[in-house]
Amino acid sequence: MSRAPERLSLNQETVRQWSLPELVAGCAAAGVGAVGLWRDPVRRFGVRETAALVSGAGLRVSSLCRGGFFTAADPSGRAAALADNRRAVEEAAELGAGVLVLVSGGLPEGDRDLVGARERIADVLGELAPWAAVHGVRLGIEPLHPMFAADRCVVSTLGQALDIAERFPAEQVGVVADSYHLWWDERLAGELRRAGAGGRIVSVQVADWVTPLPEGVLLGRGRLGEGCIDLRGFRELADGAGYRGPVEVEIFHPGLWARDGGEVLREVIDGYRKHVA
Amino acid sequence: MSRAPERLSLNQETVRQWSLPELVAGCAAAGVGAVGLWRDPVRRFGVRETAALVSGAGLRVSSLCRGGFFTAADPSGRAAALADNRRAVEEAAELGAGVLVLVSGGLPEGDRDLVGARERIADVLGELAPWAAVHGVRLGIEPLHPMFAADRCVVSTLGQALDIAERFPAEQVGVVADSYHLWWDERLAGELRRAGAGGRIVSVQVADWVTPLPEGVLLGRGRLGEGCIDLRGFRELADGAGYRGPVEVEIFHPGLWARDGGEVLREVIDGYRKHVA
Numbered sequence: 001m002s003r004a005p006e007r008l009s010l011n012q013e014t015v016r017q018w019s020l021p022e023l024v025a026g027c028a029a030a031g032v033g034a035v036g037l038w039r040d041p042v043r044r045f046g047v048r049e050t051a052a053l054v055s056g057a058g059l060r061v062s063s064l065c066r067g068g069f070f071t072a073a074d075p076s077g078r079a080a081a082l083a084d085n086r087r088a089v090e091e092a093a094e095l096g097a098g099v100l101v102l103v104s105g106g107l108p109e110g111d112r113d114l115v116g117a118r119e120r121i122a123d124v125l126g127e128l129a130p131w132a133a134v135h136g137v138r139l140g141i142e143p144l145h146p147m148f149a150a151d152r153c154v155v156s157t158l159g160q161a162l163d164i165a166e167r168f169p170a171e172q173v174g175v176v177a178d179s180y181h182l183w184w185d186e187r188l189a190g191e192l193r194r195a196g197a198g199g200r201i202v203s204v205q206v207a208d209w210v211t212p213l214p215e216g217v218l219l220g221r222g223r224l225g226e227g228c229i230d231l232r233g234f235r236e237l238a239d240g241a242g243y244r245g246p247v248e249v250e251i252f253h254p255g256l257w258a259r260d261g262g263e264v265l266r267e268v269i270d271g272y273r274k275h276v277a
Numbered sequence: 278m279s280r281a282p283e284r285l286s287l288n289q290e291t292v293r294q295w296s297l298p299e300l301v302a303g304c305a306a307a308g309v310g311a312v313g314l315w316r317d318p319v320r321r322f323g324v325r326e327t328a329a330l331v332s333g334a335g336l337r338v339s340s341l342c343r344g345g346f347f348t349a350a351d352p353s354g355r356a357a358a359l360a361d362n363r364r365a366v367e368e369a370a371e372l373g374a375g376v377l378v379l380v381s382g383g384l385p386e387g388d389r390d391l392v393g394a395r396e397r398i399a400d401v402l403g404e405l406a407p408w409a410a411v412h413g414v415r416l417g418i419e420p421l422h423p424m425f426a427a428d429r430c431v432v433s434t435l436g437q438a439l440d441i442a443e444r445f446p447a448e449q450v451g452v453v454a455d456s457y458h459l460w461w462d463e464r465l466a467g468e469l470r471r472a473g474a475g476g477r478i479v480s481v482q483v484a485d486w487v488t489p490l491p492e493g494v495l496l497g498r499g500r501l502g503e504g505c506i507d508l509r510g511f512r513e514l515a516d517g518a519g520y521r522g523p524v525e526v527e528i529f530h531p532g533l534w535a536r537d538g539g540e541v542l543r544e545v546i547d548g549y550r551k552h553v554a
Contacts, residue, residue: 107505111505112505112506112507112510113507114460114461114463115463118463145423145424146422146423146424146461146462147422147423147424147490147494149460149461150461150486150487150488150504150505151488151489156461156462157463160463183391183426184391184423184426184427184433185423185433186391186392186395186434186437209427210427211427211428211493212428212492212493212494213424213490213492213493213494214492215489215490215491215492216489216490217424217489217490217494227427228384228388228389228427229389230389230390233389
């Protein structure tokens with residue numbers, strides 16, 4: 001089998017059916033050089049054990065998903081979020097993941113103030129960013145599609161993510177650009193240039209957009225090429241802005257999880273070659 | 278029963294279970310002065326008959342939903358859309374609806390070019406707008422939430438809608454501002470001011486945002502006050518921009534359609550008083 005494209009990274013959730021040893025063995029066998037990991041499975045397997053497993057196979061960790069959920073309005077919620085995110089930073093550092101992906105959090109129950117919620121994100125980052133810097137981890141603010149603004153992430157565009165990130169040094173806080181969340185935005189090209197010029201693009205992720213969306217809209221991402229996103233154009237925009245890092249394939253879809261992980265990975269590699277590389 | 282708030286208009290789809298005579302009788306009894314109508318039920322009842330029914334009860338038609346679906350890339354698709362929209366304009370004129378709401382259309386199958394699709398909308402409007410002017414009907418470009426960008430409407434923000442509308446005279450083409458589609462956008466206040474300054478706000482609609490979204494995401498709108506949108510703030514922004522017209526309550530939800538229409542209308546009036554007026 002030919003080696004996978006050099007910049008391709010496989011996000012763990014794309015092949016959720018795989019254990020960590022299966023993921024690492026599968027990627028190593030396919031020539032995939034990097035993986036994006038999630039905190040829950042990593043903690044179940046052990047952070048140190050995961051780090052040893054991954055590096056032992058010669059793989060890199062392109063990102064750790066995820067910290068964030070910073071929008072609690074009460075002091076105890078804020079303190080809990082900060083404590084949990086400090087642990088996430090430590091885990092990212094132990095894994096050698098250069099980037100901790102942050103999903104900012106939605107509106108608290110009964111809260112209708114988006115501006116205030118976004119401001120609380122910046123407030124928590126003021127404490128978390130120096131902690132991350134000490135640990136050699138960059139924080140990546142990931143804007144999520146506006147359909148998640150209420151319950152998951154009040155940061156809905158790359159421009160908003162940059163507005164927050166730019167309050168901090170670029171080596172501490174950047175942005176994560178995921179095609180699935182950003183493809184519809186006519187300002188995307190300009191904001192990617194802005195992000196690249198400031199050295200703020202810390203991660204690029206790809207998934208395609210397909211309809212109809214499923215109930216809850218979380219688990220309906222499309223395989224590379226089956227949807228309506230110009231994925232190659234998206235990757236080229238990021239490259240044109242100076243991004244040279246891994247391109248993580250992150251597809252949440254139960255249809256993929258029901259299949260053989262190796263087959264899914266071969267399909268990912270094939271789709272990446274045809275539609276992204 | 279006290280009269281309904283003066284600017285409240287009831288969109289027909291909120292009480293889809295009602296026939297047109299039930300809708301008109303129910304609104305007249307409740308003191309609702311205007312209704313938003315949909316082409317399909319109006320055509321089934323008869324356009325002329327609907328016009329007579331509505332005006333006979335002393336009601337106005339705040340808008341007719343909907344024309345649009347302009348994004349076909351082939352000449353025959355374009356011609357069919359134009360012909361259908363000309364009929365929609367004639368129907369709106371016969372109903373005395375000042376506004377024909379336009380949902381622009383999504384990406385054609387296999388098409389990944391959002392910019393091109395948006396340009397085709399402007400192209401068709403170049404022929405439709407003079408036709409509408411002759412008939413005394415204003416066209417209202419309605420931006421839909423970005424979750425509909427692929428399959429329903431490539432115009433996702435009020436700014437984009439204005440970019441297209443402003444190519445035409447304000448008395449011919451304006452924009453429709455619906456809280457459900459626009460609430461997440463931090464540029465909303467500024468774009469409403471821009472729209473108002475140009476005399477472009479032709480309709481204001483309200484529904485609330487609730488999660489989880491249902492499969493297909495079309496029929497999950499929230500009742501006034503049950504979700505996370507600052508509806509009063511939204512209406513005040515439109516008013517602050519100079520809008521003085523009807524505020525249409527348009528809630529697509531099977532839960533409402535399963536209930537007694539009169540009860541739903543009383544709830545709408547109550548919710549409007551508490552959360553919008």
